[in-house]
Amino acid sequence: MTTLAQANLPAVMHQLTLAHYLFVSAAMFVLGLIGFVTRRNLIIMFLCTELMFQAAGIALVAFSRFHLNHTGEAFVIFVITVAAAEAAMGLALVVLLFRRRESLSAEEWAEMKG
Amino acid sequence: MSIIEKVQYIWPEIAMFIATCVVMVLGLSPSLAIRRLCSPVCGAALVIAGLLAVMGPDTAPAALPHLMPYAKVIVAGVGLLLLLLLAGTVDREEESLIATGRARFNPLRTNRAEFYAFFLFSLTGVMLCASASDLIWLFLALELTSLPTYIMVTVSTRGRSHEAGVKYFFLGALGAATFLYGFAMLYGGTGTTDLSGIRQHFAEHGINSIAMLGLLLSVLGIGFKIAAVPMHFYTPDVYEGAAAPVSAFLAFVPKTAGFLAIMLIASLPGWGYGPVAGADGVIRDGLGAGASLPEALRLTLWVMAALTMTVGNVLALWQNSVKRILAYSSIAHSGYMLVGIIAGPVGERFIDNGLAAVLFYLLAYGVMNVGTFAVLACLEKSGGAALQSGARSTGLETGATTEIETVDDLRGLCRTHPAMGWTMVLCSLSLLGFPPLLGFMGKFPLFTAGIAAGEIPLVIVLGINSAIAAFYYLRLVAAPLLEDPSPASPPATPTPFPARPMAALLSAASVLILVGFAGVLMKQSAKAGETVVSPGHTAGRGASDGVAAWNP
Amino acid sequence: MLATYLPVLLILLMTITFATANLVITRLLGPSRAGGSVKSMTYESGMNPVGTARKRFNVRFYLIAVVFLVFDVEIIFLYPWATTFANLEPGSQDSAIWLGRIMFFLATTVVAYLYGWRKGVFKFD
Numbered sequence: 001m002t003t004l005a006q007a008n009l010p011a012v013m014h015q016l017t018l019a020h021y022l023f024v025s026a027a028m029f030v031l032g033l034i035g036f037v038t039r040r041n042l043i044i045m046f047l048c049t050e051l052m053f054q055a056a057g058i059a060l061v062a063f064s065r066f067h068l069n070h071t072g073e074a075f076v077i078f079v080i081t082v083a084a085a086e087a088a089m090g091l092a093l094v095v096l097l098f099r100r101r102e103s104l105s106a107e108e109w110a111e112m113k114g
Numbered sequence: 115m116s117i118i119e120k121v122q123y124i125w126p127e128i129a130m131f132i133a134t135c136v137v138m139v140l141g142l143s144p145s146l147a148i149r150r151l152c153s154p155v156c157g158a159a160l161v162i163a164g165l166l167a168v169m170g171p172d173t174a175p176a177a178l179p180h181l182m183p184y185a186k187v188i189v190a191g192v193g194l195l196l197l198l199l200l201a202g203t204v205d206r207e208e209e210s211l212i213a214t215g216r217a218r219f220n221p222l223r224t225n226r227a228e229f230y231a232f233f234l235f236s237l238t239g240v241m242l243c244a245s246a247s248d249l250i251w252l253f254l255a256l257e258l259t260s261l262p263t264y265i266m267v268t269v270s271t272r273g274r275s276h277e278a279g280v281k282y283f284f285l286g287a288l289g290a291a292t293f294l295y296g297f298a299m300l301y302g303g304t305g306t307t308d309l310s311g312i313r314q315h316f317a318e319h320g321i322n323s324i325a326m327l328g329l330l331l332s333v334l335g336i337g338f339k340i341a342a343v344p345m346h347f348y349t350p351d352v353y354e355g356a357a358a359p360v361s362a363f364l365a366f367v368p369k370t371a372g373f374l375a376i377m378l379i380a381s382l383p384g385w386g387y388g389p390v391a392g393a394d395g396v397i398r399d400g401l402g403a404g405a406s407l408p409e410a411l412r413l414t415l416w417v418m419a420a421l422t423m424t425v426g427n428v429l430a431l432w433q434n435s436v437k438r439i440l441a442y443s444s445i446a447h448s449g450y451m452l453v454g455i456i457a458g459p460v461g462e463r464f465i466d467n468g469l470a471a472v473l474f475y476l477l478a479y480g481v482m483n484v485g486t487f488a489v490l491a492c493l494e495k496s497g498g499a500a501l502q503s504g505a506r507s508t509g510l511e512t513g514a515t516t517e518i519e520t521v522d523d524l525r526g527l528c529r530t531h532p533a534m535g536w537t538m539v540l541c542s543l544s545l546l547g548f549p550p551l552l553g554f555m556g557k558f559p560l561f562t563a564g565i566a567a568g569e570i571p572l573v574i575v576l577g578i579n580s581a582i583a584a585f586y587y588l589r590l591v592a593a594p595l596l597e598d599p600s601p602a603s604p605p606a607t608p609t610p611f612p613a614r615p616m617a618a619l620l621s622a623a624s625v626l627i628l629v630g631f632a633g634v635l636m637k638q639s640a641k642a643g644e645t646v647v648s649p650g651h652t653a654g655r656g657a658s659d660g661v662a663a664w665n666p
Numbered sequence: 667m668l669a670t671y672l673p674v675l676l677i678l679l680m681t682i683t684f685a686t687a688n689l690v691i692t693r694l695l696g697p698s699r700a701g702g703s704v705k706s707m708t709y710e711s712g713m714n715p716v717g718t719a720r721k722r723f724n725v726r727f728y729l730i731a732v733v734f735l736v737f738d739v740e741i742i743f744l745y746p747w748a749t750t751f752a753n754l755e756p757g758s759q760d761s762a763i764w765l766g767r768i769m770f771f772l773a774t775t776v777v778a779y780l781y782g783w784r785k786g787v788f789k790f791d
């Protein structure tokens with residue numbers, strides 16, 4: 001079995017360090033957070049939370065490679081599972097709300113205030 | 115520790131899981147008699163899980179070695195109260211239509227099976243939080259606790275609960291993403307997801323900046339579960355939108371899971387953090403001579419605790435809906451309990467151990483909280499609020515009833531419905547921390563542990579907040595006790611489900627009777643709060659346990 | 667360094683050439699007739715297309731999709747298990763334990779399936 005380091009990868013791939021991956025992951029997390037706070041469409045907001053989940057996934061895989069163990073990759077499998085469960089549930093809830101309101105805007109939450 | 119060895123600790127969860135599978139299928143039977151078996155099966159599962167937790171191994175190789183039996187037993191106990199209270203929450207209209215022969219049983223239109231299965235799933239998640247020995251495990255346990263609650267909120271009533279469910283889901287997903295990112299950073303900083311392994315790494319190499327970021331993000335994200343300040347926005351709306359029994363569930367179950375998780379996260383660096391000499395003779399921060407959490411973590415928790423208490427108590431003053439008052443009070447109580455987390459295990463005695471105080475308070479809060487929400491669930495009005503919220507068509511056709519809602523509805527309750535009125539009075543006084551009720555027994559050790567840890571300013575904030583809380587709790591006490599029934603609003607009628615008043619009366623009785631057993635409970639919680647990373651005996655015991663568990 | 671990417675570039679060129687050549691040669695050589703109503707019809711595997719593409723789907727498709735998700739996610743866990751299981755000594759105690767684990771895991775899926783069946787997800791009427 002060949003590991004990633006032994007595989008015949010282009011040289012540019014060897015210049016990538018952990019920091020590059022972490023930067024991508026942090027950028028995704030922050031973009032997801034900003035999107036969640038600023039956008040008012042429920043589907044977009046849902047996608048933003050997914051983006052944040054996958055940002056954590058990227059960080060986990062990068063760290064897994066960095067530490068040369070498989071724990072992070074195992075973690076990612078569980079993250080994907082939970083994200084799938086959340087997707088099924090989130091879309092069901094959004095469809096339910098859409099049937100009631102015929103709108104996907106988060107402003108519709110404003111029925112309860114306090 | 116391999117999973118095979120781990121199984122001996124999780125028999126209660128396995129029993130709960132099997133019961134969940136059974137309930138999921140039973141609840142979809144076309145026969146009413148079989149469908150009705152759902153809640154007895156849930157009850158039996160909780161009793162069995164509680165017994166298994168007591169009989170199971172007492173000590174685990176973890177930072178909090180005796181946590182499991184205590185945490186699982188209080189979850190099973192309060193779970194039984196909640197189960198009584200949840201009777202008849204879903205499918206009320208469908209069942210009455212089927213009973214009168216106006217509709218046939220349609221599995222797609224009923225929610226009973228899912229509701230009870232999710233109830234058990236969520237409690238299983240809390241128990242798994244207590245047994246967590248790994249970040250992956252903790253993540254899955256927290257998600258198992260909260261995912262079912264989103265659906266439970268949504269199906270609990272016909273009207274506002276949809277918005278409440280969607281709001282709860284979205285903010286919950288945000289919280290989950292935050293603590294997941296924190297867990298990823300903790301793994302990145304230490305190279306392992308095993309909790310003892312991380313502790314071991316911190317003891318040997320100190321806490322690097324990535325791991326510290328991980329600790330902070332984890333605590334912030336888990337703050338959603340306990341409704342602590344930056345993540346508290348959903349609380350009043352969700353509690354108001356959900357049916358009262360489900361609100362009681364939300365106030366206890368995710369909060370317990372969150373506090374167990376925060377305890378485990380805080381025990382990674384431990385409460386004995388300070389400068390120590392490394393193997394190479396260089397002095398750096400590590401698990402050693404200090405007497406508190408790492409400064410950044412302590413400061414974050416400090417600010418969270420102070421803001422959570424203050425925001426919860428101050429905003430509660432302006433509310434008129436009982437559920438919103440209780441929601442803000444639930445936020446405030448999380449703030450109180452965070453004081454115990456910050457204080458940590460200062461000494462061996464119960465009153466010096468902040469963790470023991472939190473564990474005891476969780477039980478006390480669970481009981482009195484079920485009592486107050488049970489009063490709302492036990493009394494209902496016809497029409498009323500359903501008309502206002504625009505659910506006119508469903509409200510009138512089926513003669514739907516709504517729970518009582520405002521403080522006005524509580525007026526004169528001690529005369530019109532004495533049992534409910536006195537339950538409200540007792541539980542509110544207990545939430546206020548009025549001696550000698552259970553709430554006082556719970557709050558007192560938080561003060562003493564805070565003082566023992568030297569967190570004097572925070573204890574002062576706690577004291578001021580307890581005084582502010584008196585204003586709104588006394589409204590809840592005065593309305594049923596002293597005032598006359600409001601002539602404007604229609605009189606409330608008792609609910610047709612006898613289990614609900616039973617839950618209310620049991621909670622009210624527990625608020626009084628458990629005081630008599632406070633000594634035993636405190637002893638148990640003091641034991642559960644014992645940690646191998648307390649300042650007195652830190653590096654030695656903690657590290658050696660860590661090695662044993664890490665390299666099997 | 668760029669030489670590593672040469673095969674990719676070649677394949678890319680070949681596909682583009684093949685596709686454009688096909689289009690151009692057909693246009694040049696083939697007989698051209700004015701398009702009729704049948705010719706401009708949407709191709710739907712030989713059937714006559716019915717209705718609009720934007721119509722509402724039955725909610726059962728959603729339920730099927732959710733049930734599919736159960737099996738879909740299950741597969742993720744089977745892959746790492748399979749690679750590990752292949753390396754275990756056949757007939758050893760370890761392999762029995764590993765088989766037991768995955769069987770328990772699959773049994774939980776049966777519960778999900780049973781639930782979906784009782785709920786009426788697989789009933790088409």
